[in-house]
Amino acid sequence: MISTILLIIKILVLIGILMGGFAYTTLVERRLLGFFQLRLGPNRVGPQGLLQPLADGLKMALKEDLMPLGADPIVYRMAPVFSLFAALSVDAVIPFGAPIHIFGQSVSLDIANPSIGLLIAFAFSSLGIYGIVLGGWASQNKYSLLGGIRASAQMISYELAMGLSVLGVLMMAGTANLENIVLAQRTQGWFFIPQIVPFVIYFITAIAETNRTPFDLPEAESELVAGYHTEYSGIRFAMFFMAEYINVLTVSGLAVTLFFGGWLGPSFLPPILWFVIKVAVFVFAFIWIRATFPRFRYDKLMSFGWKVLLPISFIYFLGTAAFVSGLL
Amino acid sequence: MIPFSILAVVAIAGALGVILGKQPVHSALFLVGNILALAVLYLLLSAEFLAVAQVIVYAGAIMVLFLFVVTLLTAGKEESEPPEDLSGQRWTAGILAIGVGGALAVLAAGHPGPKVAAGLPVNFGNLHGIGHLLWGSDFLYLMALAIMLLTAALGILVLNRPMRRTHVRHQRRKEA
Numbered sequence: 045m046i047s048t049i050l051l052i053i054k055i056l057v058l059i060g061i062l063m064g065g066f067a068y069t070t071l072v073e074r075r076l077l078g079f080f081q082l083r084l085g086p087n088r089v090g091p092q093g094l095l096q097p098l099a100d101g102l103k104m105a106l107k108e109d110l111m112p113l114g115a116d117p118i119v120y121r122m123a124p125v126f127s128l129f130a131a132l133s134v135d136a137v138i139p140f141g142a143p144i145h146i147f148g149q150s151v152s153l154d155i156a157n158p159s160i161g162l163l164i165a166f167a168f169s170s171l172g173i174y175g176i177v178l179g180g181w182a183s184q185n186k187y188s189l190l191g192g193i194r195a196s197a198q199m200i201s202y203e204l205a206m207g208l209s210v211l212g213v214l215m216m217a218g219t220a221n222l223e224n225i226v227l228a229q230r231t232q233g234w235f236f237i238p239q240i241v242p243f244v245i246y247f248i249t250a251i252a253e254t255n256r257t258p259f260d261l262p263e264a265e266s267e268l269v270a271g272y273h274t275e276y277s278g279i280r281f282a283m284f285f286m287a288e289y290i291n292v293l294t295v296s297g298l299a300v301t302l303f304f305g306g307w308l309g310p311s312f313l314p315p316i317l318w319f320v321i322k323v324a325v326f327v328f329a330f331i332w333i334r335a336t337f338p339r340f341r342y343d344k345l346m347s348f349g350w351k352v353l354l355p356i357s358f359i360y361f362l363g364t365a366a367f368v369s370g371l372l
Numbered sequence: 373m374i375p376f377s378i379l380a381v382v383a384i385a386g387a388l389g390v391i392l393g394k395q396p397v398h399s400a401l402f403l404v405g406n407i408l409a410l411a412v413l414y415l416l417l418s419a420e421f422l423a424v425a426q427v428i429v430y431a432g433a434i435m436v437l438f439l440f441v442v443t444l445l446t447a448g449k450e451e452s453e454p455p456e457d458l459s460g461q462r463w464t465a466g467i468l469a470i471g472v473g474g475a476l477a478v479l480a481a482g483h484p485g486p487k488v489a490a491g492l493p494v495n496f497g498n499l500h501g502i503g504h505l506l507w508g509s510d511f512l513y514l515m516a517l518a519i520m521l522l523t524a525a526l527g528i529l530v531l532n533r534p535m536r537r538t539h540v541r542h543q544r545r546k547e548a
Contacts, residue, residue, distance in 0.1 A: 119397070119401070160424055163421070163424045163425075166428055166432075167424045167427040167431075171431060171432060173432075173436055174439075189443065193440060193443060193444055196440040197440060203432070220499060
């Protein structure tokens with residue numbers, strides 16, 4: 045009974061943290077983009093613009109929820125929900141810190157710790173594409189449809205390289221349990237050193253999976269208006285927006301867990317703080333890349349995924365397999 | 373028994389939705405629902421790896437490709453079904469399906485095999501169990517399947533390779 049209550053509390057806290065993280069990631073992104081582009085960014089609402097996310101949230105919640113006349117009503121309404129659900133559920137298996145002790149009980153910080161946590165994370169994140177494709181299709185709009193179709197082709201192509209890039213970590217740690225992967229890095233050292241090539245491939249594919257610049261072709265605003273969410277407004281648009289930013293936090297969290305030792309770090313800071321700091325570095329890198337790189341051309345994006353990333357990650361995967369099994 | 377019944381109803385409803393849906397995209401979505409219900413059924417059997425593989429491979433990859441094609445083909449098209457060549461196909465198929473399904477269900481309930489009575493093997497459907505099966509007793513089948521899939525992939529490459537220029541010229545001359 046107590047464990048069930050504890051679980052519900054943990055789920056609510058995690059959703060709260062992710063929503064807060066989403067809100068302030070948008071603010072950080074806008075401020076940083078401002079500095080990258082030699083302007084100020086939003087700094088009027090509250091000190092340093094700190095209340096801007098609240099104002100934006102209120103605006104989104106109060107806006108009218110529009111639906112195009114020819115749209116498929118059920119699919120149109122459900123698409124953003126799918127997106128947000130998939131984005132949130134991946135975080136259930138990420139270990140945020142070492143177990144803490146409250147009231148004489150040891151409480152682990154992750155919601156679930158299944159033995160195949162890494163695969164479950166990939167299973168949920170592979171469902172996130174449905175929201176985008178269905179949103180694009182149900183809008184009955186050429187630009188939305190093109191965005192949805194682009195998203196499905198892109199995510200299928202990059203998911204393969206992403207899956208292959210994390211297999212090396214899986215083999216080195218000898219487990220698919222995310223907590224044990226973190227603990228394995230305590231003895232073997234952080235995995236980004238032996239797995240530097242897969243890490244780079246993971247990071248590139250993570251940007252592509254979250255549909256961010258330079259891989260933001262599904263919503264390329266200079267050609268497709270806003271791609272799959274052109275027709276969405278109000279709270280449903282906000283859900284797509286939340287899903288994108290929570291996905292950024294999630295792939296950063298997975299990268300930290302798999303390649304950068306998760307919550308491990310010198311003991312002068314608590315483990316969870318190390319985790320947050322590492323994730324923040326990744327989020328900064330995401331924003332930095334957005335401010336720096338122009339968008340890919342579509343055929344280059346596809347050939348880069350299939351002809352460069354996939355073969356390299358496959359060869360490195362085979363090499364790691366030979367090394368781990370003792371052939372080399 | 374209650375979770376199984378709920379999941380069975382969801383899975384059957386999904387399967388019915390696939391064939392009864394008017395829009396191809398709706399059919400594809402019902403199929404996704406069916407696949408997810410099956411995955412949870414595997415979880416009930418504690419076959420966690422099978423469940424996750426079902427979601428990653430079928431729901432996450434194959435059905436996305438289905439949706440890709442379906443959305444591309446049916447974009448902006450009014451749905452108007454061509455008249456069927458053979459009338460009464462649906463009724464015949466439905467009656468036959470119910471007959472075969474009923475016969476199988478009666479047989480399965482009346483004569484449970486020895487494996488059903490023995491219960492689930494150790495490590496059924498989890499990472500270790502599947503790994504031992506694939507790289508142990510079933511290794512030959514795994515290799516056979518791998519060669520088959522590789523042949524299919526190579527076949528696509530061969531069929532879609534760009535034509536050589538001399539070949540094209542030769543063909544043009546023939547056409548002329």
